Amino acid sequence: MKHLAVLTSGGDAPGMNAAIRAVVRTAIHKGVRVSGIGHGYQGLIEDDLRPLGARSVANVIQRGGTILRTARCEPFLTGEGRARAAATLRRHGVEGLIVIGGDGTYRGASALHEEHGVPVIGVPGTIDNDIYGTDVSIGFNTAINTALDAVDKLRDTAASHNRMFLAEVMGRHSGHIALNVGVAGGAEAILIPERPVDVEAVVDLLTAAERRGKTSSVVVVAEGAVPGGAVALQREIEERAGYEMRTVILGHVQRGGSPSTRDRVLASRLGSMAVEGLVSGRSGEMVGVDKRGNVFVPLADVVRQQKPIDEQLVELATILAI
Ligand code: ADP
Secondary structure, eight states, X not given: OOEEEEEEOSSOOTTHHHHHHHHHHHHHHTTOEEEEETTHHHHHHTTOEEEEOGGGGTTOTTOOSOTTOOOOXXXXXXXXXXXXXXXXHHHTTOOEEEEEEOHHHHHXXXXXXXXXXXXXXXXXXXXXXXXXXXXXXXTHHHHHHHHHHHHHHHHHHHHHHTOEEEEEESOSSOOHHHHHHHHHTTOSEEEOXXXXXXXXXXXXXXXXXXXXXXXXXXXXXXXXXXXXXXHHHHHHHHHHHOOOEEEEEOGGGGTOSOOOXXXXXXXXXXXXXXXXXXHTTOOSEEEEEETTEEEEEEHHHHHHSOOOOOHHHHHHHHHHTO
16 A cells, blocks of 8 residues: 545534644655545535645644544435535555544445545544443543533532522533533532433432432533533523523533643554554454553444443442442
């Protein structure tokens, strides 16, 4: 292999730059040329390629976001769009593609691999940590640290004013952020999409906590845990129980910021491994980490299967909230 390309796609995540840097420098170490594609699959269709050398990725390991930019690309959902993307790669003599992103990005990469024989390797980059086949994805550790910092601050004011706070964190379909931040922040309750609860149950929980002598509460809510999110939940709780609550939506601040040490090391490891995989002839797989160490997981399995929530942590959260 003489020439590979790298892109970031879907939602940005802190640590993506560290992964790009690792891809570029590992490739150079192996005598392989690298092109960076701007704006995800959109750039592949629109021929937005630039050469990346060792110095192009200087000073990026500490930066959040992605220097290659990212995009959601409708045309790539069509066979015609993917044919144009494959033609771009052929024109530039690119022999392998590394995609950094989440499930949607892998669906696109799998289609490109199956329809046009393009060798592809996926690198898990999403703050949600909802990718099957890897214990962690790039950006998760930074995002939970950012969210936890906010929850700790809310706790200070909640305790001072005897208030109840709902802290909405990201996670439309998964509760990994909420669960970890909730346990680490000592939340009175954690609401996640994997375990739907009705408002009545939340009210009961808060009332019981009050009876046990708690004078303030912080409930961590994943955005997809209840229809309408934390704002709708607050309204319903106030109507039913007469509690006065405050809702704080952490929103996009959770995506940004300088990546944590763990995310930088993870991204460096996975980016490098992706190049090793491509160069040694692997394709249609994602790099990840689990109890066995570094692993390659078929993209077909990654997109088909749902990453389970940590049941032990769910139980522990309840025990520790007494
Ligand atoms: P993520 O990778 O974070 O899950 P998205 O779901 O937005 O993010 O997917 C990123 C991009 O991947 C989409 O904008 C689209 O271009 C491409 N993509 C997603 N699903 C498919 C699919 N089924 N087939 C082809 N391309 C897809």
